Amino acid sequence: MFNDIGALEIVTLVVLAVLIFGPDKLPKVIQDISRTIRKIREFSDSAKADIREELGPEFKDFEFEDLNPKKFIRKQLDNDELGLKEIRNGFDLKKEMNEVADAVHGRDSDFSDTSSGAAATSSAGARVDMQKKSAEPRTLDSADRPPFDADAT
Structure with missing residues (x-):
């Protein structure tokens, strides 16, 4: 459960627990915490069993x-x-x-x-020959350009 806790962290937690609760109350606090964790686990196991029972045999490998x-x-x-x-x-x-x-x-x-090299499909779905080059480069006029949307950038 706590795979990434090292020895230094455990020692620090023990020292803090002794300082906060004191050596005389520490065993009772540990018992209360372990009892609470046990009840939570029992509750979750019971809830899982109830859910599996309600789902039926179709979800037996769930x-x-x-x-x-x-x-x-x-x-x-x-x-x-x-x-x-x-x-x-x-x-x-x-x-x-x-x-x-x-x-x-x-x-x-x-x-x-040859299956993908001779031609490719553009986003519009039309076939485009990638080997052909246009004789003149195409420039966009101000009417051809899409409007600038500052919120989209």
């Missing part, structure tokens, strides 16, 4: 630790019913970003993959 988003996603990625590993392994983001950057900056790049 764990409350799965409600942590990191653990839930990790569990779903390990359970590869959707084929997510194939999608993740088949997509090379660095290569795709380099190709887009080369196209934007107007540089020629050698495309080794």
